[in-house]
Amino acid sequence: MTKTIFRNTFLVGMIVLAICSFLFFGLQYTQTIEETYEALRQETTYVISGMKLCGLDYLKGLDDNNRVTWIDADGNVLYDSEYENLSSNQGTNAEVIEAFESGEGRETRRSDSNGKQTMYYARLLDDGTVIRLSRPVAVVMYALIAVSPVLWVFVLVLIISGILAFRAAKQIVTPINNIDLDSHSNIPYPELAPLLDKIEEQRMIIQEESGQREEMRREFSANVSHELKTPLTSISGFAELMAAGGVSPDKVTEFSKDIYKESQRLISLINDIIKLSRLDEEADLPPKKDMDLHDLLLRVADDLKPVAGKNNIFIDVKGEETHINGVDQLLYEMVYNLCDNAIKYNYPGGKVIMETVADEKSTKLIVEDNGIGIPPEHQKRVFERFYRVDRSHSKEIGGTGLGLSIVKHGAMYHNADVSMESTPGKGTKITISFPKTED
DSSP states (O other): OHHHHHHHHHHHHHHHHHHHHHHHHHHHHHHHHHHHHHHHHHHHHHHHHHHHHHTHHHHHTOOOSSEEEEEOTTSOEEEESSOTTOOSOOTTSHHHHHHHHHSEEEEEEEOTTTOOEEEEEEEEOTTSOEEEEEEEHHHHHHHHHHTOTHHHHHHHHHHHHHHHHHHHHHHHHHHHHTOOTTTOOOOSOGGGHHHHHHHHHHHHHHHHHHHHHHHHHHHHHHHHHHHHHHHHHHHHHHHHHHHHTOSOHHHHHHHHHHHHHHHHHHHHHHHHHHHHHHHHHTOSOOOOEEEEHHHHHHHHHHHHHHHHHHTTOEEEEESOOOEEEEOHHHHHHHHHHHHHHHHHTSOTTOEEEEEEEEOSSEEEEEEEEOSSOOOHHHHTTTTSTTOOSOHHHHHHHOOOSOHHHHHHHHHHHTTOEEEEEEETTTEEEEEEEEEOOOO
């Protein structure tokens, strides 16, 4: 944090210094250019006075750092202090044209003779000729730098800014690092109080959630142990009796069926635990793809018809072709569990309705039955793992207690919402709402 504050503070200082330097040297450059033109104007006046007295001899004897050029009315060079045989026509240059028109002219451009950026000043004489003085811009720049000790001041300011920025960063960060997050007794800046309160609130939430997760983990471990132990105990007991030879031949078949039944229950439990683990970790799941949800309902209804027929339950599928983006295998398991529960917890001769409904905001999958229903005090917990409203009834009809938990986690994987309406003795309606996805 110290480095960040130092870097940002120092960067701001450098930017401000750069802007000030740009403005300063810009103004200085402009002022120096104007002063140079004024000097050329004054020197031109002296040259013209000398020419009136001595003519061309004055120009030839003139010892000046500036280049002096004498041009006639046709633009021809009568004299040039640097080039004896300058043959190019100078009448087309802007400063010369301006001098012929208004009496004097000036321009800064690259010289055709030496290729340097040059300042030109020209003045019209009484005889219709033009005298022009010029000076390279580089000379002006060198003079500007030579007379600008402020550069060293800028360097010194930059160094001092770096030192002060580092000290300021340390002074800001040190009290923050010394804050006691447990007592909040030494808050250096009042502005930090809301942040510290938020940190404390988040810490309390994390601790509470950690405690809840630990409690859920213990409860899950205990439930898994119990659910696994029950069928294993039955299998072990039956097998022990058969191995001891204390079972009559007519009971062997019955015991074998019980062992098979408990084995299937154990396999179903393990499979559901694996499914939940995969959902928790979102691992090994096939990619989502476009699929017809109504077609999925028809497949589930067809697969559960034999089970429904045994219980004299009628399955009805409503709706029309509805597409969502999802995992076919996972959605099948979700719908299968919902419909299977609707059959198991129904009255003989009951009915199960599966329906798809689509609108502008969502696609809904609805599974409704007219069975025994769920008491209000249990409705919030039926999606928990291994939670059963009536354990004795659940044991009679089978099941692992993980079906609705798989539905809940599968819905979360698809960013869907699950809602339930249930009235004891009248039935249950569970709705899964899938959000519309952009094409």
